Amino acid sequence: MTAQDITDEHRRDAQTLWDYHRLGHEPRNTEAAIVLGSYDLGAARHAATLYHQGWFPLIVFTGATNDYTIDVFPQGEAVAFHTAAMQAGVPQSAMMIEDKATNSGANITLSRQLLIQAGIVPTSVTLIAMPFMERRAFATCRAQWPEVEVVCASQPITFADYLSSSADPRHVICDMVGDLQRIIEYPKYGYMIEQVVPEEVHAALKRLIVAGYDSVLPKS
Structure with a gap:
């Protein structure tokens, strides 16, 4: 699948996940x-x-x-x-x-x-x-x-450019879905701190899972 094969609906939902995953921290001197x-x-x-x-x-x-x-x-x-x-x-x-x-x-x-x-x-x-x-x-x-x-x-790049430059754009979206599911599930195991996930991000996640972008979901 190429980036052009991804539907506009799936692209919009994936953009929602992309925006959530990125934190926008300003660079600071660290050790x-x-x-x-x-x-x-x-x-x-x-x-x-x-x-x-x-x-x-x-x-x-x-x-x-x-x-x-x-x-x-x-x-x-x-x-x-x-x-x-x-x-x-x-x-x-x-x-x-x-x-x-x-x-x-x-x-x-x-x-x-x-x-x-x-x-x-x-x-x-x-x-x-x-x-x-x-x-x-x-x-x-x-x-x-x-x-x-x-x-x-992380690399300063837009979602559209990242997807179009990827050799496997479907996998990129599957990865974003899998990472979000881990952000939701893993705090209860102590692997991550709890993060607020807005409802629109939850909704986009559910639609992408239903659409089949589920190959990198954590194993239950």
Whole structure:
């Protein structure tokens, strides 16, 4: 399926989810950045941009692989992201790799452990992820690492441009649906902090699930 094959109704509902997932934080100076692995190298490139702008002195790339990224990044997400950042001019001395995490909770906890093992105990971090993963990353970090100050960042891009540039636009929407369902369900397990989800966002989520964008929903 191409971006053009997605109906206008589904596109409007997906835009509603996109707008909710993005937090719009202003960049702030932090002691380290944590870049959550995925299939989107835009996160690594944006981390490099922010590093060169001087917002943080150190970047941790975190992520192993999953069923969707194993063929794209067989060496692992963190390793692929590290390579992309190095190609963008970030020095090796400013980067660390955490290559075991397979979910967002582990992204946070294992990155924290890696920093502590290196003698670094930050009081502030910048989380960098896919654009629609900002809220999930924030809610996870606030639950798993409550004492650290968090600012979220992602590639500055519109939903329309992101979808049209994706090799698998349907999967992008499925991912947004899955992330929102996790934001709703995971606080009861302690994986994330509770987030207010407006009714119009709930309604858009339900319509997209009924329409079949359900391949990345959390397993019950």
